Amino acid sequence: MSNFLEQAKALFPYTQSMRRDFHIHPELGFRELRTGGIVARELEALDIEVTKGIGKTGVVGMLEGAKPGPTLLLRFDMDALPINEETGAEYVSQTPNIMHACGHDGHTAIGLTVAKILNEHKDKLAGNIKFCFQPSEEGNNGEEVGGAEMMMRDGVLDSPKVDMSLSLHLWNEKPLGWVGVAKGPVMAGAEEFKVRIIGKGGHGAIPNQTIDPVVAAANIVTAVQSIVSRNVSPLETAVVSITTIHGGSAFNVIPQEVTLEGTIRTFDKRVRQKVLERFEQIVKGVGESMGCQIEMVTKLLTPALVNDDAVAEKVQQIASQVLSESNLDTAGYLTMGAEDMAFMQEKVPGCYFFIGSNDSSRNLDYGHHHPKFDFDEEALVRGVALMASAAADILT
Ligand SMILES: [Zn+2]
Numbered sequence: 001m002s003n004f005l006e007q008a009k010a011l012f013p014y015t016q017s018m019r020r021d022f023h024i025h026p027e028l029g030f031r032e033l034r035t036g037g038i039v040a041r042e043l044e045a046l047d048i049e050v051t052k053g054i055g056k057t058g059v060v061g062m063l064e065g066a067k068p069g070p071t072l073l074l075r076f077d078m079d080a081l082p083i084n085e086e087t088g089a090e091y092v093s094q095t096p097n098i099m100h101a102c103g104h105d106g107h108t109a110i111g112l113t114v115a116k117i118l119n120e121h122k123d124k125l126a127g128n129i130k131f132c133f134q135p136s137e138e139g140n141n142g143e144e145v146g147g148a149e150m151m152m153r154d155g156v157l158d159s160p161k162v163d164m165s166l167s168l169h170l171w172n173e174k175p176l177g178w179v180g181v182a183k184g185p186v187m188a189g190a191e192e193f194k195v196r197i198i199g200k201g202g203h204g205a206i207p208n209q210t211i212d213p214v215v216a217a218a219n220i221v222t223a224v225q226s227i228v229s230r231n232v233s234p235l236e237t238a239v240v241s242i243t244t245i246h247g248g249s250a251f252n253v254i255p256q257e258v259t260l261e262g263t264i265r266t267f268d269k270r271v272r273q274k275v276l277e278r279f280e281q282i283v284k285g286v287g288e289s290m291g292c293q294i295e296m297v298t299k300l301l302t303p304a305l306v307n308d309d310a311v312a313e314k315v316q317q318i319a320s321q322v323l324s325e326s327n328l329d330t331a332g333y334l335t336m337g338a339e340d341m342a343f344m345q346e347k348v349p350g351c352y353f354f355i356g357s358n359d360s361s362r363n364l365d366y367g368h369h370h371p372k373f374d375f376d377e378e379a380l381v382r383g384v385a386l387m388a389s390a391a392a393d394i395l396t
């Protein structure tokens with residue numbers, strides 16, 4: 001069994017300096033030119049074959065093992081968020097309104113360190129490692145699709161064909177020391193919807209001559225709450241959230257229309273189907289019964305992120321040995337957040353795991369996407385050790 005914990009510890013100064021450099025210079029999705037440039041430079045310095053421009057700003061590195069075997073893709077996301085940083089850290093973002101508030105600076109640094117370790121170990125690898133540094137995980141940022149799909153369009157899963165994947169997230173919902181490796185679904189599938197409720201406007205004092213979309217909207221917002229409580233089994237999970245509601249312009253005018261937007265989150269395909277079906281029935285049924293016309297668009301953002309049982313079990317075994325002092329959670333950790341690695345894991349079996357990274361004694365416990373988000377850098381060592389050890393073991 002491979003155990004690279006000592007190497008990960010020894011390389012910590014490198015991982016940390018890379019992470020801090022990325023943190024100081026954050027870049028939004030599909031704009032990761034500086035970050036991608038550094039990634040390419042570091043991989044090339046190891047004599048790893050680099051291809052730039054996969055999925056616009058994505059970078060792919062190919063490491064061939066000494067013996068033939070399967071191709072394992074290791075994925076690290078590189079993008080930052082449009083948030084103005086308020087951490088006051090010595091490595092605070094130098095770019096106003098852009099911040100690494102999700103930890104992807106750490107992921108990129110982990111990826112480069114894993115590349116160093118596996119490159120030294122390549123004589124013992126049976127197969128190839130495809131290092132996938134992905135842009136724009138946080139959304140499409142003006143493009144048609146997000147980073148994972150964009151890289152897939154450019155063939156990141158082909159030539160050589162990818163057989164398996166590993167990926168991770170530093171996780172501030174959990175303390176340093178916690179490591180989550182689960183089989184089955186780990187992150188929710190996400191849908192975005194927009195509903196137009198079209199009525200007939202008029203005077204606020206003569207409602208009988210109007211078809212009031214405000215009253216219809218209020219009824220719809222209330223009625224869809226019954227989907228999760230009445231149509232989804234108590235043992236399953238789903239979220240239906242209406243997050244924007246717009247309509248009206250004056251106190252004495254009943255508007256022509258009201259628009260609603262929101263999101264649906266599910267893990268299970270059948271539950272997803274059921275929730276979407278009921279959502280449409282209720283929105284249309286309630287709206288039309290009140291005389292309104294309903295137009296609705298539902299768009300799939302990401303499918304649920306589902307881990308392959310065999311790959312996850314392998315990572316669990318490695319984690320229990322390499323990170324024996326950590327609190328390993330294999331019980332099926334679920335989060336309603338969404339993650340575009342789900343698109344790749346729909347195509348190839350993979351394991352996406354979580355590395356606990358908060359440290360409340362040092363105030364490093366703000367949630368992801370908060371302007372004060374920061375994590376305990378000690379978590380980087382665990383991420384590197386588990387990723388490198390699992391990769392080497394899978395290709396042995
Ligand atoms: Zn995020």
Ligand SMILES: [Zn+2]
Nearest residue numbers: 102103104169
């Ligand atoms: Zn993230």
